[in-house]
Amino acid sequence: MKKKSKLKKAIIIFGITFLAVVAVLTYFAGTIEYMLLPRVSVANIESGQISGEPVTEQGVCLVPNMSVVESDGIAYIFILYPREDNTAYIEEVNVQVRDRNNMYCEIKLDPTFTSYSVVYETSRDLVNGDKVVVEAN
């Protein structure tokens, strides 16, 4: 009987603690999430070619070398969909690398994305659809 009431007491304490922890996590959810988001540096996608010649083809543009990720022969960049609170969602967009020098990479991508910003530096590996904090532009 005593054992049972002790267990009941422990369960009540666990229940109250559980609700309190969830309440604290909910209250500070915004702060916690912001602290855990990857920090990224971004640059604008600029129209142009490495050779300096005027662009005649749609979708040809220059992005920082570091922004192009290549894996298994496929090259892609992360473009940003900014939100109001200094954060943004990223989307993985496949590109075709045409040329590069020390700083820039000449790529061809879907012309609808040429007005977006691109991630060139990140504090953590990114995955398509991640939310990030934009640190520098």
Next chain:
Amino acid sequence: MKKLKKLKKLPKYILLAAIAAFFLFPVIYMLAMSVMTSEEVSRILDFSSDGFKSIDLIPQVFSLEQYYQVFFRRADYLLEFWNSIIITVPTVIGQTVVCALAAFAFGKLEFPGRDKLFFVYIILLILPTQVTLVPNYIVLNNMGLLNSFLAVILPGMFSAFGVCLLRQSVRYIPDAFIEAARMDGASYINIFLKIILPQIKGGLVTLFLLCFIDNYNLIEQPLAYFNDSEKYPLAVTMSEIGVNDAGIVFACGVMFMIPPLLIYYIGQDDVSSPFTLSDKG
């Protein structure tokens, strides 16, 4: 002799253990999946191929990734958990109070048309929720309560099932108790609070638990009455989580089942006796 008796009981225990394992399987499966990586969960839940799918209960890699996502990265699930609590707790308290009062009236008070009125009330038991959804929607719309938590809480407080359950408990109390109290000058409120309530504790706790589970798992009413998806309880969201978030469903499920389990454990002693008198004194 004793050994033989024990051996005779063995098949019974094996059968009971098998039945228990069968009923507990979904819970064990949920717990196992909640500690797997999202890749492993996606692989297990990939039913695109027709071949036989094995049921994996032991994770290849033990991971708390899903819990990390739910508690630290996806605040929307926590908010929806609180939406569930905000909807459930007032509904359950309200329903228990309303049903106890109604049960006392239907069970012990004499007034004209009592049994006919109770019969009409019972008819509500037969109607499925979906039937009353549209009339309730119209009433709530006229009251300006749509898209607020009260839209779910207020209709939820009036349950025909609860009244029936508690009326049965109230009827077990001998009329002599009430007559004696009346002769001593006790008011009906005093009789209700000091004689009826202590004796139907089992029924109240049973109703509280059943009502908690019922309202905690509401899906149709929030979907019908709330335009704002931020007000949806976790039960609605869990039924809508897509394949990409499949792993999170299991961690959410574990979080979601903790409050009912705790409440059941606290009240389980009284659940076993809803129709017997609780006040032995």
